[in-house]
Amino acid sequence: MIDFAIYLVTVAAIWSVLAISLNLQFGMTGLVNFGQILPFGIGAYAAGIGASLGYPWWVGAIAAIVFAPLCSLAVVFPTRRLSQDYWALITLAAAEIFRLTMLNTPSVAGGADGVMVPRFGSSTTALVVSLALLAVSFLVAERISRSPFGRMLRVLREDEVLASTLGRNPMRYQASVSMVAWIMGAAAGIAYGHFSGYVAPTSFTVTETFIIWTAVILGGPGRNIGVICGAIIIQVLGVSSRFVAQWVDLPSDLVANLRLALFGLLLVVMFIYRPQGLVPERREVRNAARD
Amino acid sequence: MLQVVINSVVYASEIAIIAIGVSLCYSILRFTNFAHIQLAIVGGYLAYTFASIPGLPLPVAVLLSAIATGLIAVLVDVIVFSRIRNISPEGKMIVSWGVALFIRSMVAAIYGGSAKVFDVPTEVVVMQGAVFTTLDVTVVAVTLVLMVALHAFLYRTRVGSALRALASNYDLAVTRGIPGDRLIRLMWFLSGALAAVGGSLIAMQTRLQPSLDLIILLPVFAAVTIGGISNVFGAVIGAIVLSFAQNLLVWIDFGMIFTGKPWHIPTQFRDYIAVLALLIVLLMKSSRSTGGKK
Numbered sequence: 001m002i003d004f005a006i007y008l009v010t011v012a013a014i015w016s017v018l019a020i021s022l023n024l025q026f027g028m029t030g031l032v033n034f035g036q037i038l039p040f041g042i043g044a045y046a047a048g049i050g051a052s053l054g055y056p057w058w059v060g061a062i063a064a065i066v067f068a069p070l071c072s073l074a075v076v077f078p079t080r081r082l083s084q085d086y087w088a089l090i091t092l093a094a095a096e097i098f099r100l101t102m103l104n105t106p107s108v109a110g111g112a113d114g115v116m117v118p119r120f121g122s123s124t125t126a127l128v129v130s131l132a133l134l135a136v137s138f139l140v141a142e143r144i145s146r147s148p149f150g151r152m153l154r155v156l157r158e159d160e161v162l163a164s165t166l167g168r169n170p171m172r173y174q175a176s177v178s179m180v181a182w183i184m185g186a187a188a189g190i191a192y193g194h195f196s197g198y199v200a201p202t203s204f205t206v207t208e209t210f211i212i213w214t215a216v217i218l219g220g221p222g223r224n225i226g227v228i229c230g231a232i233i234i235q236v237l238g239v240s241s242r243f244v245a246q247w248v249d250l251p252s253d254l255v256a257n258l259r260l261a262l263f264g265l266l267l268v269v270m271f272i273y274r275p276q277g278l279v280p281e282r283r284e285v286r287n288a289a290r291d
Numbered sequence: 292m293l294q295v296v297i298n299s300v301v302y303a304s305e306i307a308i309i310a311i312g313v314s315l316c317y318s319i320l321r322f323t324n325f326a327h328i329q330l331a332i333v334g335g336y337l338a339y340t341f342a343s344i345p346g347l348p349l350p351v352a353v354l355l356s357a358i359a360t361g362l363i364a365v366l367v368d369v370i371v372f373s374r375i376r377n378i379s380p381e382g383k384m385i386v387s388w389g390v391a392l393f394i395r396s397m398v399a400a401i402y403g404g405s406a407k408v409f410d411v412p413t414e415v416v417v418m419q420g421a422v423f424t425t426l427d428v429t430v431v432a433v434t435l436v437l438m439v440a441l442h443a444f445l446y447r448t449r450v451g452s453a454l455r456a457l458a459s460n461y462d463l464a465v466t467r468g469i470p471g472d473r474l475i476r477l478m479w480f481l482s483g484a485l486a487a488v489g490g491s492l493i494a495m496q497t498r499l500q501p502s503l504d505l506i507i508l509l510p511v512f513a514a515v516t517i518g519g520i521s522n523v524f525g526a527v528i529g530a531i532v533l534s535f536a537q538n539l540l541v542w543i544d545f546g547m548i549f550t551g552k553p554w555h556i557p558t559q560f561r562d563y564i565a566v567l568a569l570l571i572v573l574l575m576k577s578s579r580s581t582g583g584k585k
Contacts, residue, residue: 092512100563210392213388214392257399257400260399261397264388264389268371
């Protein structure tokens with residue numbers, strides 16, 4: 001039982017980091033990233049490839065943390081000055097291309113079979129690392145959220161033209177927030193790789209991206225505490241559905257599909273009936289003269 | 292070379308017929324509908340069901356599937372999209388993914404993950420060194436007929452003109468007495484039905500499984516973007532350009548040109564060409580539009 005609780009908290013912490021990362025991009029800045037799984041995949045695969053080449057864990061970790069923000073720039077650059085439709089498409093395409101590369105080049109990371117990653121020494125280590133990662137991400141995101149930089153991100157989300165008239169370059173803000181967010185995503189990926197001990201392309205499909213989206217929309221875009229709640233609810237639903245499967249004796253892949261259908265339904269229902277999420281973003285009133 | 296042309300035309304037909312629904316939806320409702328891919332998959336599965344359980348002939352099964360999928364698209368609009376007409380395009384896009392996730396999982400839950408194969412009687416034809424099947428001919432013919440019919444409908448009938456009026460200026464068209472809601476339903480029916488035909492054709496050419504959506508996702512959206520998303524027949528041009536680019540690049544022997552040893556781009560890297568084309572188009576658009584949103 002206690003093992004199970006540790007497992008659940010670890011998983012929820014890792015996915016909360018991903019949700020915070022997406023919240024920085026979408027909730028705060030309005031960037032529609034449909035490839036949120038990409039930085040996560042980069043982190044996990046860097047851990048795996050680093051280990052398979054025989055390097056210590058921190059080599060893979062550093063590689064991921066350097067590579068992920070560079071990727072984010074590569075994605076931001078072509079879509080500058082274009083609407084969010086294109087940002088969505090390009091992030092989606094980038095994530096799919098990454099998955100396909102890993103799938104089609106067995107020499108790099110085992111292709112469809114994936115690659116083994118050395119596990120954390122014990123499940124408690126995994127728990128502590130994930131919670132520490134969550135704490136750091138949360139503090140960074142909250143710091144950004146409360147800073148003048150974060151307020152400008154919100155201005156950007158509401159009205160890009162307004163931000164430009166204030167003398168700010170929207171593209172620079174978008175680029176810097178994506179770099180921070182993608183580093184978080186990569187860090188979550190590294191932790192996930194060492195936690196699960198195994199990395200394969202099936203863990204990084206479009207569907208996984210939308211599980212993160214469901215968490216963010218459910219919790220409340222723009223509010224870090226909210227998206228953590230969302231991620232926890234989603235993970236608890238996900239894990240408990242396995243017990244339901246054993247209990248009512250249905251095939252596990254059927255239950256897995258019904259669970260995904262439920263996530264899709266949650267996303268749609270939340271958007272129609274409660275777009276502000278379970279924990280809505282607080283309205284901020286500021287006196288410019290006093291600030 | 293003839294083989295490249297044939298392969299390109301067949302692939303372009305399959306992609307175009309699905310891509311056109313995305314453009315149709317965008318031109319009127321101004322959002323990118325990611326659930327459209329799932330409608331194609333639903334169409335494929337329904338055609339399979341009609342063809343295997345009551346044992347209907349394949350053309351009838353596809354026709355029934357097109358009608359049923361069109362109605363499903365209308366139903367999705369009534370339940371979901373009609374409630375969120377006034378939110379931002381980003382919001383609609385995200386909702387469309389929720390819908391996609393729901394439909395995809397329900398299809399997988401009902402039909403299971405194993406691949407289904409259509410029992411299509413097909414013969415191989417060899418003509419001047421190029422090989423194709425009678426199924427390929429059917430695919431191209433069906434697409435051509437549907438495209439011509441759609442074009443005639445949009446440009447030669449009153450209802451078609453009304454749809455185009457909605458696409459060019461929704462508010463003005465509604466003020467002038469065009470029944471916006473009813474025509475939006477019609478648009479959903481058309482795009483769902485076309486998606487179902489496209490999905491069935493692709494499923495006949497390959498195999499039907501829930502993960503087929505990941506295979507057609509990138510080419511379809513690349514084709515739509517290349518052709519210009521708000522232009523309905525732009526999607527067809529986009530599909531043709533994309534398909535020729537993919538098949539040519541896979542066909543050219545790059546090894547002979549650069550190193551003297553035969554080497555081709557492996558066919559599983561076709562999607563990279565789609566994304567590359569997408570990137571080039573985005574870079575071009577990005578440098579063309581100066582300031583503001585486009």
